[in-house]
Amino acid sequence: MTVGATSLDDAVSAVDLHLSFGATPALRGADLTLAAGEVLALMGPSGSGKSTLLYCLAGILRPDRGEVRVLGRPTADLTERSRSELRLRTMGFVLQGGELVPELTISENVALPLQLLGTSHRESVERAAAMLETVGLGGAGARRTGAVSGGEAQRAAVARALVHEPEIVLADEPTGALDTVNGEQVLDLLLTTARARGASVLLVTHDHRVAAHADRVAVMRDGALVPERTT
Amino acid sequence: MSVSKTLLGLLAAEPAHGYTLKQRYDERFSPVKPLAAGQVYASLSRFERDGLARVTGTEEGGGPSRILYAITADGVTALESWMYTPESPSSYAASTLLTKVTLALMSGRDADSVLDAQRAVHLDRMRELTAARGTAPAPDLLALTYELAHLDADLRWIEEAAGRIAQPGAGPTGSWS
Numbered sequence: 001m002t003v004g005a006t007s008l009d010d011a012v013s014a015v016d017l018h019l020s021f022g023a024t025p026a027l028r029g030a031d032l033t034l035a036a037g038e039v040l041a042l043m044g045p046s047g048s049g050k051s052t053l054l055y056c057l058a059g060i061l062r063p064d065r066g067e068v069r070v071l072g073r074p075t076a077d078l079t080e081r082s083r084s085e086l087r088l089r090t091m092g093f094v095l096q097g098g099e100l101v102p103e104l105t106i107s108e109n110v111a112l113p114l115q116l117l118g119t120s121h122r123e124s125v126e127r128a129a130a131m132l133e134t135v136g137l138g139g140a141g142a143r144r145t146g147a148v149s150g151g152e153a154q155r156a157a158v159a160r161a162l163v164h165e166p167e168i169v170l171a172d173e174p175t176g177a178l179d180t181v182n183g184e185q186v187l188d189l190l191l192t193t194a195r196a197r198g199a200s201v202l203l204v205t206h207d208h209r210v211a212a213h214a215d216r217v218a219v220m221r222d223g224a225l226v227p228e229r230t231t
Numbered sequence: 232m233s234v235s236k237t238l239l240g241l242l243a244a245e246p247a248h249g250y251t252l253k254q255r256y257d258e259r260f261s262p263v264k265p266l267a268a269g270q271v272y273a274s275l276s277r278f279e280r281d282g283l284a285r286v287t288g289t290e291e292g293g294g295p296s297r298i299l300y301a302i303t304a305d306g307v308t309a310l311e312s313w314m315y316t317p318e319s320p321s322s323y324a325a326s327t328l329l330t331k332v333t334l335a336l337m338s339g340r341d342a343d344s345v346l347d348a349q350r351a352v353h354l355d356r357m358r359e360l361t362a363a364r365g366t367a368p369a370p371d372l373l374a375l376t377y378e379l380a381h382l383d384a385d386l387r388w389i390e391e392a393a394g395r396i397a398q399p400g401a402g403p404t405g406s407w408s
Contacts, residue, residue, distance in 0.1 A: 045390060045393065045394055045397075206390075208353075208354065208357060208382075208383055208386040208387070209357070209361075209379070209383055211354060211357075212354065212357035212358045212360070212361040212379075213358075213361055214358070217351075217354045217358075219347070219350065221343075221393075226347050228351070
């Protein structure tokens with residue numbers, strides 16, 4: 001079993017995570033390691049704990065028991081503020097529906113992580129524009145989120161996740177709301193760009209075709225990881 | 232898959248001798264498990280006997296002379312009759328995996344482990360094919376996407392089976408034995 005093996009070089013690691021919502025256990029001893037530069041797909045049936053584990057790794061949920069390390073650093077004793085800061089600096093997120101801010105333009109959405117990190121307005125705008133070029137949305141920066149297609153919105157979400165050059169990208173069903181062709185394009189874009197920047201990617205998906213793009217596939221069942229084959 | 236009809240189909244593409252036919256078959260349809268040469272020559276003899284193929288000449292080379300075969304009009308009729316007759320959907324129902332899972336459940340063994348092991352090798356193969364897809368030439372792409380689609384279907388069944396087995400009363404002993 002290799003899922004529990006961790007090292008200081010790992011991007012994120014979870015050891016023996018337990019978390020219950022009331023009387024319902026969501027995680028029951030989950031161990032997971034995302035190595036530096038690795039693309040790892042996390043699969044499992046609905047309710048197996050995939051998204052809960054992802055939110056624990058992101059520091060959004062606190063496990064009842066167990067340890068999460070981000071870039072080798074334990075997170076259990078961090079304050080909420082420190083967790084948020086760590087998340088902002090080191091992580092990018094791509095969620096199923098893009099989750100863009102509807103009041104902002106595409107460009108403003110992409111620039112958001114940079115602005116939250118204190119980057120100057122001018123630099124944020126320039127880097128967002130460059131990132132939008134990378135994802136093929138060079139001409140769409142001024143448009144509102146409601147004026148772009150689902151595929152374009154998800155490309156913008158990829159741009160926003162990567163614009164601040166995070167070491168870790170957490171993606172929860174990033175192509176779940178797209179048709180096959182758009183889904184493939186967005187996935188290809190996400191992985192190509194993340195790999196080019198050396199980022200690690202945790203890809204939560206129920207789609208085997210999406211998982212097949214990863215370097216490794218881990219499977220969850222009943223709140224824990226199914227042991228990997230060692231052959 | 233009908234080996235003899237497939238060989239006949241390869242002859243319909245262009246005349247060939249036995250060795251070339253075997254090479255084409257292995258390369259296109261069975262790269263992992265090559266066809267026995269004897270099976271090819273036996274099929275060619277049967278084709279000739281039944282009027283589905285005829286000898287059109289011999290090729291002289293460094294070794295023994297090679298008999299060249301071509302498909303006949305009757306051969307084309309037989310080939311097209313097979314080609315345009317749909318396969319029975321039930322032919323996909325009998326798989327070794329289904330047998331193993333059923334036997335595990337019937338005998339009170341861990342069926343999840345059967346599914347987990349199969350999922351892992353299916354995903355490995357899917358990852359290989361997905362990586363190869365970017366650079367595969369067009370003729371290979373068709374075979375590659377066909378295999379991908381079937382692996383995907385198998386995997387969806389594996390997930391469904393795992394879900395059904397997890398239902399109370401479904402296993403391991405449930406009503407299977």
